[in-house]
Amino acid sequence: MNTTLQALPSAFPLINSILEMSKADSWVEAVKEWDLSDITVLKPGDEDAFCLCGHNIRELCHIENSGTGNQAIVGNCCIKKFLSSEVATSARRVNAIKKEIGKALDEGTIARALEAGWISDWEAAFYTSTQKKRKLSTKQFNIRTRINRAVLLHLCPSHQTK
Numbered sequence: 001m002n003t004t005l006q007a008l009p010s011a012f013p014l015i016n017s018i019l020e021m022s023k024a025d026s027w028v029e030a031v032k033e034w035d036l037s038d039i040t041v042l043k044p045g046d047e048d049a050f051c052l053c054g055h056n057i058r059e060l061c062h063i064e065n066s067g068t069g070n071q072a073i074v075g076n077c078c079i080k081k082f083l084s085s086e087v088a089t090s091a092r093r094v095n096a097i098k099k100e101i102g103k104a105l106d107e108g109t110i111a112r113a114l115e116a117g118w119i120s121d122w123e124a125a126f127y128t129s130t131q132k133k134r135k136l137s138t139k140q141f142n143i144r145t146r147i148n149r150a151v152l153l154h155l156c157p158s159h160q161t162k
């Protein structure tokens with residue numbers, strides 16, 4: 001048994017399921033194979049949903065393994081166990097802009113959005129240069145908001161931005 005597993009005793013069902021669906025046979029390596037593909041929220045009347053850990057969840061983080069193509073759903077609490085990957089950071093940032101569209105996404109999400117062709121080179125460069133700024137001009141704020149909407153549209157198609 002390695003030290004990571006010992007440090008997370010309550011996460012056994014989750015870790016075992018993730019390892020089964022991954023190429024790597026250690027948790028530290030396995031989490032790196034997983035990307036966030038969507039975040040959805042249950043609506044009233046929807047069937048119950050469960051995290052891999054067994055907990056009943058309302059916010060569903062859909063994750064996908066880039067190597068095996070396996071897909072899984074975890075809750076917004078267990079997504080934090082993917083700390084050594086970018087998944088947790090992305091999930092937190094994506095959640096933040098869902099609540100407040102003017103907030104900044106993380107670099108990993110912007111890099112993936114550029115790679116996927118969701119945003120232009122110029123938009124990615126703009127984002128990087130203004131990412132750390134707390135106060136944006138109205139024009140900069142509008143551009144960031146526009147880029148955030150574009151990324152949300154691809155990452156979370158089920159999410160409607162106002």
Ligand SMILES: [Zn+2]
Binds near residue numbers: 014
């Ligand atoms: Zn969980």
